[in-house]
Amino acid sequence: MEILLWLVPTVLVTVAAMCWVGWAGREPREVDREVMVGRLARGMTRETPLRYAAPRPERDRSTGIAVRPSRARKAS
Template sequence: MEILLWLVPSVVVAVVAMLWVAWLGREGRGEVDRDVAVRRLGDALEGDRRRRRRPAPGYAAPQPEVDRSTGIAVRPSRRAS
């Protein structure tokens, strides 16, 4: 049991750090006005639509490869030598 005494300082430091962080975080980041929060949410939801852009003229966007997966693992065939 005496060999575990070297853990005591580490445990004390960890517990004090947890209590300190819990004390600092209990007040939160402050109150946000409901109207401001709704406006921010609306902006975030509309942001995806506004950010979509068409490619520049003369630029062809790469087409994604078609996944030909059948769900079955198949080894590539080998040529007989």
């Protein structure tokens, strides 16, 4: 366990850097109400492309039982 003590400073520096970057990199909280309304209006009027143009085929309903197709019997 003592061997892992050399990791403590590295972990502390990494966590401190992550907290600082998270705080410093955020957008300012004070945004004008008119700017927010404009962004919302642009987002709601924008048309989004369809992801799936073709309809998906219906899946066969599984009964949970595996059934092999019957073999055609030879007529004698």
